[in-house]
Amino acid sequence: MKRRSLIKAFTLSASIAAMGLSWSIQAAETIKVGILHSLSGTMAISETSLKDMALMTIDEINAKGGVNGKLLEPVVVDPASNWPLFAEKSRQLLTQDKVAVVFGCWTSVSRKSVLPVFEELNGLLFYPVQYEGEEMSPNVFYTGAAPNQQAIPAVEYLMSEDGGGAKRFFLLGTDYVYPRTTNKILRAFLHSKGVADKDIEEVYTPFGHSDYQTIVANIKKFSAGGKTAVISTVNGDSNVPFYKELANQGLKATDVPVVAFSVGEEELRGIDTKPLVGHLAAWNYFESVDNPVNQKFVADWKAYAKAKNLPGADKAVTNDPMEATYVGIHMWAQAAQKAGSTDVDKVREALAGQSFKAPSGFTLTMDKSNHHLHKPVMIGEIQDDGQFSVVWQTEEPLRAQPWSPFIPGNDKRPDYAVKGN
Amino acid sequence: MLRLLFTLLLLLPLATQASEGEFFLTAKPAEQASLLETWAAQPDAARLPLLENLRQGRIAENDTRKLRLNNRLRGLIDNTLASHQLLSDQANVRLVAAQQLQKTAQPAQMAFLDRRFASEPDAAVHAALGLALANLQLGASEPAVRLAAVRLLGETGDPLARTRLEALLQPDAETDAAVRIAAETSLAQVQRKLLVGELLGQAFSGLSLGSILLLAALGLAITFGLLGVINMAHGEMLMLGAYSTYMVQVLLQRYAPGAIEFYPLIALPVAFAVSAGVGMALERTVIRHLYGRPLETLLATWGISLILIQAVRLIFGAQNVEVSNPAWLSGGIQVLPNLVLPYNRLVIIGFALAVVLLTWLLLNRTRLGLNVRAVTQNRNMAACCGVSTGRVDMLAFGLGSGIAGLGGVALSQVGNVGPDLGQSYIIDSFLVVVLGGVGQLAGSLWAAFGLGIANKLLEPQIGAVLGKILILALIILFIQKRPQGLFALKGRVID
Numbered sequence: 001m002k003r004r005s006l007i008k009a010f011t012l013s014a015s016i017a018a019m020g021l022s023w024s025i026q027a028a029e030t031i032k033v034g035i036l037h038s039l040s041g042t043m044a045i046s047e048t049s050l051k052d053m054a055l056m057t058i059d060e061i062n063a064k065g066g067v068n069g070k071l072l073e074p075v076v077v078d079p080a081s082n083w084p085l086f087a088e089k090s091r092q093l094l095t096q097d098k099v100a101v102v103f104g105c106w107t108s109v110s111r112k113s114v115l116p117v118f119e120e121l122n123g124l125l126f127y128p129v130q131y132e133g134e135e136m137s138p139n140v141f142y143t144g145a146a147p148n149q150q151a152i153p154a155v156e157y158l159m160s161e162d163g164g165g166a167k168r169f170f171l172l173g174t175d176y177v178y179p180r181t182t183n184k185i186l187r188a189f190l191h192s193k194g195v196a197d198k199d200i201e202e203v204y205t206p207f208g209h210s211d212y213q214t215i216v217a218n219i220k221k222f223s224a225g226g227k228t229a230v231i232s233t234v235n236g237d238s239n240v241p242f243y244k245e246l247a248n249q250g251l252k253a254t255d256v257p258v259v260a261f262s263v264g265e266e267e268l269r270g271i272d273t274k275p276l277v278g279h280l281a282a283w284n285y286f287e288s289v290d291n292p293v294n295q296k297f298v299a300d301w302k303a304y305a306k307a308k309n310l311p312g313a314d315k316a317v318t319n320d321p322m323e324a325t326y327v328g329i330h331m332w333a334q335a336a337q338k339a340g341s342t343d344v345d346k347v348r349e350a351l352a353g354q355s356f357k358a359p360s361g362f363t364l365t366m367d368k369s370n371h372h373l374h375k376p377v378m379i380g381e382i383q384d385d386g387q388f389s390v391v392w393q394t395e396e397p398l399r400a401q402p403w404s405p406f407i408p409g410n411d412k413r414p415d416y417a418v419k420g421n
Numbered sequence: 422m423l424r425l426l427f428t429l430l431l432l433l434p435l436a437t438q439a440s441e442g443e444f445f446l447t448a449k450p451a452e453q454a455s456l457l458e459t460w461a462a463q464p465d466a467a468r469l470p471l472l473e474n475l476r477q478g479r480i481a482e483n484d485t486r487k488l489r490l491n492n493r494l495r496g497l498i499d500n501t502l503a504s505h506q507l508l509s510d511q512a513n514v515r516l517v518a519a520q521q522l523q524k525t526a527q528p529a530q531m532a533f534l535d536r537r538f539a540s541e542p543d544a545a546v547h548a549a550l551g552l553a554l555a556n557l558q559l560g561a562s563e564p565a566v567r568l569a570a571v572r573l574l575g576e577t578g579d580p581l582a583r584t585r586l587e588a589l590l591q592p593d594a595e596t597d598a599a600v601r602i603a604a605e606t607s608l609a610q611v612q613r614k615l616l617v618g619e620l621l622g623q624a625f626s627g628l629s630l631g632s633i634l635l636l637a638a639l640g641l642a643i644t645f646g647l648l649g650v651i652n653m654a655h656g657e658m659l660m661l662g663a664y665s666t667y668m669v670q671v672l673l674q675r676y677a678p679g680a681i682e683f684y685p686l687i688a689l690p691v692a693f694a695v696s697a698g699v700g701m702a703l704e705r706t707v708i709r710h711l712y713g714r715p716l717e718t719l720l721a722t723w724g725i726s727l728i729l730i731q732a733v734r735l736i737f738g739a740q741n742v743e744v745s746n747p748a749w750l751s752g753g754i755q756v757l758p759n760l761v762l763p764y765n766r767l768v769i770i771g772f773a774l775a776v777v778l779l780t781w782l783l784l785n786r787t788r789l790g791l792n793v794r795a796v797t798q799n800r801n802m803a804a805c806c807g808v809s810t811g812r813v814d815m816l817a818f819g820l821g822s823g824i825a826g827l828g829g830v831a832l833s834q835v836g837n838v839g840p841d842l843g844q845s846y847i848i849d850s851f852l853v854v855v856l857g858g859v860g861q862l863a864g865s866l867w868a869a870f871g872l873g874i875a876n877k878l879l880e881p882q883i884g885a886v887l888g889k890i891l892i893l894a895l896i897i898l899f900i901q902k903r904p905q906g907l908f909a910l911k912g913r914v915i916d
Contacts, residue, residue: 039739162450205885209885213629213877215885237741241836247751248765248766266740269740269743271743
């Protein structure tokens with residue numbers, strides 16, 4: 001008897017509160033979104049800023065009223081650069097926290113580790129980093145570049161007259177799936193351009209390698225045989241000793257340009273860039289791109305870094321994966337708004353063809369079928385202030401080819417997302 | 422039309438510079454390139470300042486308009502500038518210019534080089550110009566000229582000369598039999614010289630890697646080797662040393678920009694003090710309670726290392742920090758055409774040997790060293806003789822940590838400075854100490870250089886990844902055969 005009246009009283013008071021104070025409903029009914037980036041371990045150097053960028057974007061969307069009248073509530077987890085932990089944490093996000101969408105991962109190996117979880121539980125992952133392709137899951141949207149949106153245009157540039165007319169190529173990478181697959185694609189591409197195997201050298205180093213003496217000496221030796229370019233897929237902080245060694249052994253960009261696929265503004269923060277002027281990087285966005293959207297984006301980020309007192313806030317920079325994170329979250333919000341729901345199947349349908357005015361200065365479109373963004377390609381030269389100046393860019397965003405035509409058998413792959421690929 | 426414009430520009434003696442600069446600024450990259458090629462073939466001393474400005478990415482010193490350069494234009498500017506610098510009246514400027522031209526000179530510049538070669542008074546510059554000219558003369562039409570050029574190229578040890586000679590020896594590239602034979606002899610000569618350079622280069626990289634391993638392991642040789650503490654936080658002492666270097670650099674930048682050039686020297690005592698201080702504090706608060714319990718020591722120091730990493734991450738952020746090489750540690754000395762010895766590596770080799778020497782003197786020639794050795798050999802007996810073992814333990818642990826701090830300063834000059842810096846060196850450090858023989862300074866020295874050289878000999882043959890695996894396998898085999906390491910302590914001391 002007593003208990004029943006108690007429940008009654010509760011319901012009554014709750015409904016009164018609900019009627020009187022509408023904001024408390026909003027606070028109670030949020031949309032949870034997961035953020036899955038390593039905040040410790042070897043990848044923390046790159047991924048921490050993506051977590052902060054995701055939080056900033058969520059704040060931005062919430063300031064405009066959220067999605068479908070509900071505010072977004074970020075759930076941040078730390079998979080600690082531990083690939084199996086990525087799978088565990090994503091299962092936790094999807095089953096316990098019941099997030100509507102997850103933004104996360106950097107290395108391809110972490111993405112491969114969470115993929116089965118997302119496919120099994122029908123989750124939704126936004127992956128913001130350039131990668132090797134060879135994947136197209138219905139549960140993942142790829143907002144970074146596929147090889148034809150980064151690697152191949154960069155090599156074409158190096159072979160052009162302005163890029164130095166390179167004839168020989170030194171492919172240097174960290175030893176894991178992304179560099180190996182990218183180099184496989186590049187080798188086939190170079191063959192198609194008439195470059196012989198003797199003019200291609202492929203070298204791998206372990207993660208965290210720090211002694212580049214022999215490799216730089218080999219590059220020097222190799223470059224004596226004709227105009228050479230180095231294509232670097234070295235990942236993480238190994239880049240610092242590599243570039244230092246290049247500079248100290250007197251290998252200048254005019255002799256042997258190095259084009260890097262994983263070196264951005266964030267990575268250059270740890271290096272004195274004066275000896276590196278002229279070396280190149282290929283991305284889909286640079287902080288130095290001059291347009292109103294980017295000016296606002298950079299200013300917002302700097303203000304956010306200052307307001308949240310992030311480490312190194314006075315020198316905060318933006319980079320390509322941060323832009324891809326920003327674009328991805330906005331696109332998801334737009335699609336959820338359009339679908340009127342955060343149901344994965346409905347959002348997936350609404351995402352096809354969604355477009356967004358990105359900081360890169362282009363209006364980026366999510367492809368209708370292949371889950372990848374149409375992106376512009378830019379090649380930037382390192383400047384002495386740690387920024388890049390764009391020396392070449394595509395006029396229009398390119399459609400991604402996740403199944404590279406340079407890998408045999410890919411011509412039979414469907415051009416839409418299928419599970420288990 | 423363009424060519425006409427160029428000739429017109431060349432004919433205008435007055436205000437040439439300014440208008441040439443203006444023209445260059447507005448031209449398209451292809452026009453800029455052909456303009457530079459024209460200038461390179463017909464140098465004019467008045468254009469020198471303009472070219473020097475172009476190299477800086479501007480057309481005049483006080484002009485703020487930025488020039489968009491790419492690598493091709495930078496290369497052409499270097500070549501054109503060298504061409505102009507041959508007109509300089511300073512012999513050393515001309516020498517550098519001639520050396521640049523050996524790499525980049527184009528056939529169009531041949532007439533000009535010929536004239537300079539004939540009138541060059543300085544012997545060294547004359548020889549350098551001769552080589553630059555010889556490169557171009559390989560394409561000459563008279564066999565006699567080609568023959569002379571081929572013979573001259575045989576005198577150099579330049580990797581580019583090899584490529585050029587090899588190109589000449591391709592089937593149906595060279596028709597004259599005499600030139601072919603001369604080219605073969607010259608090629609063999611050049612290859613011999615290049616081989617010498619390569620071998621020396623490998624030996625040097627081995628020494629350099631060895632010196633880095635040594636600096637990383639030396640502190641551990643004391644804390645683990647002498648004191649027997651399985652010190653998993655050793656790597657973090659290196660990291661503290663590297664971060665001290667960073668702090669010194671930042672503070673000097675802010676308060677004494679004049680002394681910034683010498684910040685690594687100022688950082689040495691600071692890093693030593695910081696790491697030694699932290700080390701002694703750890704010894705007093707944690708490690709001293711765990712003597713004789715290796716497993717707990719291992720876990721406790723592991724925990725300490727995590728705490729230190731996280732503390733640094735909270736203070737400085739997860740990002741690596743920028744530690745730049747001062748000018749005197751940047752660049753290198755060109756010993757042979759294919760061998761450059763970077764200054765930072767030379768300095769680190771010297772520094773490593775100096776630290777070993779100091780440590781050895783400290784342990785073998787001072788009272789503290791005597792006490793340390795006494796305590797490690799027989800703690801009870803030393804205590805009976807009035808040695809304050811607790812104090813000696815603390816000081817020895819501080820010394821080991823301080824030396825690790827010094828190693829951190831050196832490591833900051835070659836690698837990354839980040840919270841995880843220590844993690845990447847801890848395994849190598851233990852390898853060196855265990856391989857060398859626990860308790861032996863000399864053992865660590867030999868083990869470090871041995872590992873470094875073995876690594877660098879294997880790397881070109883089988884690659885960095887396999888090389889590392891093979892080295893580890895070899896060490897395991899060696900330890901199986903000889904668990905006491907390279908150098909074993911003899912006698913009763915091991916209880």
